Amino acid sequence: MLEKLLSSYIFESFQIPVWTLLLATICLIWMWNSGRKNENSSEKVEDQKSTELPITNENVIELHANSRQKITKKRKIKIFFGTQTGNAKMLADNLCREATERGHEAEVLDLKTYDPEDNLVTEGENGVWVVLFISTYTDGTPPEGSEWFCKWLEESSTDFRIPKALLKELHYAVFGLGNSLYTENYNAVGKKVDRFFRELSAKPILPVGLGDENVAESLKGGMEKDFTAWKKEFWKKSKKVKDNDTVVTDTCGTGKKTCDGKCKCKEDGGKCSSEEEEEEEEGEDLYETTTEEEDNAEELLNEDGDGSSLQTTNGVVDLEDLGKVMQTMKKAKVRRKKEESAQSTGEPREMVTPMLKKALEKQGYRLIGSHSGVKLCRWTKSMLRGRGGCYKHAFYGIESHRCMETTPSLACANKCVFCWRHHTNPVGTEWRWKMDDANTVFQGALDNHVGLIKQFKGVPGVKAERFAEGLEPQHCALSLVGEPIMYPEINKFIELLHGKGISSFLVTNAQFPDAISNLVPVTQLYVSIDASTKESLRKIDRPLFKDFWERFIDSLKALSAKRQRTVYRLTLVKA
Numbered sequence: 001m002l003e004k005l006l007s008s009y010i011f012e013s014f015q016i017p018v019w020t021l022l023l024a025t026i027c028l029i030w031m032w033n034s035g036r037k038n039e040n041s042s043e044k045v046e047d048q049k050s051t052e053l054p055i056t057n058e059n060v061i062e063l064h065a066n067s068r069q070k071i072t073k074k075r076k077i078k079i080f081f082g083t084q085t086g087n088a089k090m091l092a093d094n095l096c097r098e099a100t101e102r103g104h105e106a107e108v109l110d111l112k113t114y115d116p117e118d119n120l121v122t123e124g125e126n127g128v129w130v131v132l133f134i135s136t137y138t139d140g141t142p143p144e145g146s147e148w149f150c151k152w153l154e155e156s157s158t159d160f161r162i163p164k165a166l167l168k169e170l171h172y173a174v175f176g177l178g179n180s181l182y183t184e185n186y187n188a189v190g191k192k193v194d195r196f197f198r199e200l201s202a203k204p205i206l207p208v209g210l211g212d213e214n215v216a217e218s219l220k221g222g223m224e225k226d227f228t229a230w231k232k233e234f235w236k237k238s239k240k241v242k243d244n245d246t247v248v249t250d251t252c253g254t255g256k257k258t259c260d261g262k263c264k265c266k267e268d269g270g271k272c273s274s275e276e277e278e279e280e281e282e283g284e285d286l287y288e289t290t291t292e293e294e295d296n297a298e299e300l301l302n303e304d305g306d307g308s309s310l311q312t313t314n315g316v317v318d319l320e321d322l323g324k325v326m327q328t329m330k331k332a333k334v335r336r337k338k339e340e341s342a343q344s345t346g347e348p349r350e351m352v353t354p355m356l357k358k359a360l361e362k363q364g365y366r367l368i369g370s371h372s373g374v375k376l377c378r379w380t381k382s383m384l385r386g387r388g389g390c391y392k393h394a395f396y397g398i399e400s401h402r403c404m405e406t407t408p409s410l411a412c413a414n415k416c417v418f419c420w421r422h423h424t425n426p427v428g429t430e431w432r433w434k435m436d437d438a439n440t441v442f443q444g445a446l447d448n449h450v451g452l453i454k455q456f457k458g459v460p461g462v463k464a465e466r467f468a469e470g471l472e473p474q475h476c477a478l479s480l481v482g483e484p485i486m487y488p489e490i491n492k493f494i495e496l497l498h499g500k501g502i503s504s505f506l507v508t509n510a511q512f513p514d515a516i517s518n519l520v521p522v523t524q525l526y527v528s529i530d531a532s533t534k535e536s537l538r539k540i541d542r543p544l545f546k547d548f549w550e551r552f553i554d555s556l557k558a559l560s561a562k563r564q565r566t567v568y569r570l571t572l573v574k575a
């Protein structure tokens, strides 16, 4: 019916036969279809091109930002950690995650559960790479559970019956965790382990990395930054490791070994592999060259740096020595330039690093600025619920639900064995960090404390009246963690508290006698007495100061000279 209508209409209007129209439509459909087929087949050719690359299951392709392709060998990587408080494990996990994302087969292992005697030699033979994260503890000792690994390495490297080439097949990398405030034993374990590996002929993927918790002194600005820089270098260097199976490809696509600068990557605005090589060399100063070595190197060279003052016993300059000296000099210059530029900006670093911030927030701290914190005390929570308060309630009638626990300095100068801050907090012997002013710390502490109290609204058992009172704190316990009197504006902070009618209870750890003398009167001043002899104080508080005992005695003297309420707070530790 429709056909009839259509044909009569078209025929009558344009005098065109219906079959001509049908033929034209079929032609159009055919042309459109064949166009699509061509598109698909050209996609297939592209696919074929990429699969034609010499890729085996062993390899992974890394696509670079400018679409150049490199083939890197997929590795088996065992990432070990030796830790006391978890930092080394955290870094090991981080590297493992990244290794997996890059297509490597990686696993994290605790040194506690690993026997090097049975396994380490075979790791090398099986082409497994070993990466080790290890911290240093009191007097330069390894963390708990890592002693056997370190002992075995040391003994093997010094035992004349064990071949010096024992680990010659093994590729390894070491990252030490430490704190440069322990000057004599700074990263002692990481450095030693690296040396033992080398003495047993293991092949370093890159020089030992030294992570420094001391943000003020650290080369890159703290443990995480040191690690990030080392990790970047690790991936760069790992691409350069060549063994029999490594696939080496021409990154320029020109087929030439050296690039003439006219290659595709240049046209695309990318970089030639030759340029990348240069960039990679920049990272060299991340590693250990001691200042002493650098100074010696400088002494060996004259002012012009041409080495003409370098003499050997027979008066001939050894070119190899000169090369080494020049290299060390170069590192010294880079280091100095960096130090100078850091100093010239005049910007001290922040005390709390992002990693630490995360760890503290997980423990329930609210951080204020870059060095202060508040946390709700368990007695505050208890009293909000109408239950009992802390000893200050029993002794002095202080209501725990109206008490704010805070610290203007998360850092202190000890590493007390009983400290509940899990040794994650910063340490220092003087204030060398960026400082937030007293107003910021004061207002931040109040706001955050009130914020924490508000979380108890409607919680079963919380008394409405106590909740309302809790929103207006009347007491401040400066005893959270860290050393409050390290904060340069502590006096102003206390005045701000008193100005708001908030009483102050300050606990100091007896290592800063001058600060005690200079402190404005507080409501109650406490000194922690953690031990009764020099030796036991050294063991219990693990102080950073060498003259910790003199400081302790002087602090007690300074306390007795104060004309105010003072308290000796005895810390009892279960043996």
Ligand SMILES: Cc1cc2nc3c(=O)[nH]c(=O)nc-3n(C[C@H](O)[C@H](O)[C@H](O)COP(=O)(O)O)c2cc1C
Pocket (backbone or CB within 6 Å): 082, 083, 084, 085, 086, 087, 088, 089, 134, 135, 136, 137, 138, 139, 140, 141, 143, 177, 178, 179, 180, 182, 185, 186, 187, 188, 213, 415, 423, 542
């Ligand atoms: C009691 C104690 C002693 C320490 N002694 C040293 C030391 O002698 N040398 C050093 O470089 N770091 C020392 N440190 C710093 C630790 O190595 C650093 O905190 C590291 O991040 C800990 O890593 P971990 O959590 O993996 O054990 C010490 C830390 C503590 C708590």
Ligand code: SF4
Pocket (backbone or CB within 6 Å): 412, 413, 414, 415, 416, 418, 419, 420, 421, 481, 482, 483, 509
């Ligand atoms: S002084 Fe206080 S904050 Fe510092 S380690 Fe000792 S208990 Fe912890």
